[in-house]
Amino acid sequence: MATVDLEKVLDKAWADKDxxxxxxxxxxALKGVSDRDGDLLREAFGVRTVADLADLKYVRWAQALAALAPAAK
Structure with missing residues (x-):
């Protein structure tokens, strides 16, 4: 299983949370995502939380396509 350096992916205020x-x-709370970005994600896709973003079907589809890319070469 891959590990994630939370300090690299989260704003400082969230890096020590469980x-x-x-x-x-x-x-x-994700590094590089502004409050305005969050507002736009909520307006466009109903995404409010990190879990909502992870479960967004478009994110899952894009991840699946990216995983297939090496096999297509």
Whole structure:
């Protein structure tokens, strides 16, 4: 299983939180995602939390396509 350096993917305020709390955090808890980005994700896709973003079908589809890419070469 891959490990994730939480300090690289989360804003400082969230890096020391436990996983259940992070998953329920607003998407702006992710490093590089602004409050405005979070507002736009909510408006466009109903995404409110990190868990919502992870479960967004478009994200899952894009990840599946990216995983297939090496086999297509």
């Amino acid at each position: 996983l259940p709390e992070i998953l329920q955090a607003p998407v702006s």
